[in-house]
Amino acid sequence: MDIKNPERVQRLKEMLAGIGKESKLCLVYDIDADGMSSGALIKHAFEKLGLGFKLELTDITRKAVFSEENQQKIRDAQIDFIVSTDVAFPGFNLLGAYNSLLRQGVRFLVFDHHEYEPSMQGENSLLIHPVDIFGKEHSSACASKLVYDLLSRFVPLSEYEWLKAIGMIGDMNFLDYSGELKSIIGKYEGKEPQIRSNDDYFKTRLGRISDLVNSAKAIGNNESLSEMFRAYSGAATVEDLEKKLGKMDVTEINKQIDGYVAGFEVLSEKEGDIYFLEIKSGFYIGSPVSSIISQVKAGHTFIVYQRKGDFMIVNSRRQDRQYNMNDLMSLSVKGLRDSNGGGHLPAAGATIRVEDWGVFKQCLLENYAKVKVSA
Helix, strand or coil: CCCCCHHHHHHHHHHHHCCCCCCCEEEEECCCHHHHHHHHHHHHHHHHCCCCEEEEECCCCCCCCCCHHHHHHHHHCCCCEEEEECCCCCCCCCHHHHHHHHHCCCEEEEECCCCCCHHHCECCEEEECHHHHHCHHHCCCCHHHHHHHHHCCCCCCHHHHHHHHHHHHHCCHHHCCHHHHHHHHHHHHCCCCCCCCHHHHHHCHHHHHHHHHHHHHHHCCHHHHHHHHHHHHHCCCHHHHHHHHCCCCCHHHHHHHHHHHHHHHHHCEEECCEEEEEECCCCCCHHHHHHHHHHHCCCCEEEEEEEECCEEEEEEECCCCCECHHHHHHHHCCCCCCCEEEECCCEEEEEEEHHHHHHHHHHHHHHHHHHECCC
């Protein structure tokens, strides 16, 4: 893919070269297939550069990845360089923690494809974003593609191309990069993949791994996520990863996902072309449920929500991209305390207090017409 901003790539090269062997590094990654795949790719690339990570952080709520507790861990480990991937700093209100750590002398290298935040470009911080690197026409390029395509310019990563594909499938990059994905999938299927619909990507060998990872995050604790990432980053081959993940039992999770997908018409409340579906489960399955049903019934918007403690976790999907889910979530949380929202055009999310659900829903309905995408 053509580079639109060679200066940014040169800055990345210089930043990587400037990391000393004595530097103490921390890796921060998101909890889904894209976050874990891109995180594993970063670990492999840095190992080839002779660099390792002293600390690795993620968080099931996403918004607490830079909590006071984790910031203390960063200080205790004397971290001076943080590499972050697939973490939406503006969307999850993490810019305050980011700026605080910058003031403490920590440098940042951030790979992200969510809302572009120009203030994250600075003397001690570099944001690698698809719009900035590849141009607006590639704004949907996920973190795994971004990390692989950029870091493979400096170190050989072709043996881990399958990680890139797993992340791309998980973030539904097949909507924009079907040819590239089919080519990679074919190498591991042993034949040309038979892709007749978007669902077929998840039925491939790499797609099943992506699905498993996104199901495993539904367990809802940081220990299970760390275990998953250790399997990811420790796997040398697809076969190795399949063996490691094969020990995980997500049967009940998938059973509940299938139940909500099959019954969403009955279980949902419908207003116009918007389906509101509440998840009542001990597993946090809103993300996979919303992704699946939005492909099953195109031309509609899906708002899938689930209570987690004092908060409501909201997932929004619109696969035909006629309405901008990022804008819808961002507008709908405005003015709500302890809330955040954002993501991408076809898929986004929000976290709000349970007591604010009624206000949030009303704001969403009022803002819906405003986020219709112009032809």
